[in-house]
Amino acid sequence: MRVTETDQTESTGAGEPENISLQAVVTPPKRGRKQAAAHAEVANKGKNPKPADTKTDTVLKKLRLARGITIEGLIEATGWQPHSVRGFLSGTVKKKLGLPLVSEIGKDGVRRYRLDSKAKAD
Structure with a gap:
């Protein structure tokens, strides 16, 4: 002054x-x-009342789809390496968040991951 x-x-x-x-x-x-x-x-x-979605939010939205999503789809959505996606699914989604993650191989032979609202978390 x-x-x-x-x-x-x-x-x-x-x-x-x-x-x-x-x-x-x-x-x-x-x-x-x-x-x-x-x-x-x-x-x-x-x-700015609505913040941008985090990668965690993106992955959880994809897992809530009826058909689920493949590892390759999650890699494209997040930019993570395959081992990081698998670690996130097992460590964060299943263990920390306690969500019921289901892994299924479809008729086409592709493994898909999804959250099952009917199943109980392990």
């Missing part, structure tokens, strides 16, 4: 000022571009 002093004089016309007063003028500090951008982000923070 800067304080600037200004001289205000009133003259009676005799050459000498009659009243000299010093008045403080306060000016706000200048913001840099980074500070202004950060301030704008904080101001807009509450305007």
Whole structure:
């Protein structure tokens, strides 16, 4: 914050000022571009009520499909490696979340994973 002093004089016309007063003028500090951008982000923070889906949300939505989804489909949806998808299914979905994960091989010979609402979690 800067304080600037200004001289205000009133003259009676005799050459000498009659009243000299010093008045403080306060000016706000200048913001840099980074500070202004950060301030704008904080101001807009509450305007997006729906956050983007996480990869966990994406996987769970795919598993809730009636036909289920293959490992390859989950790899494409998340960008994870095959071992990461399998680890997520067994570690997070089955153990941590306790959801009933069903693995079935269809007539086409492709293994599909789905969440079974009728089955009870192990």
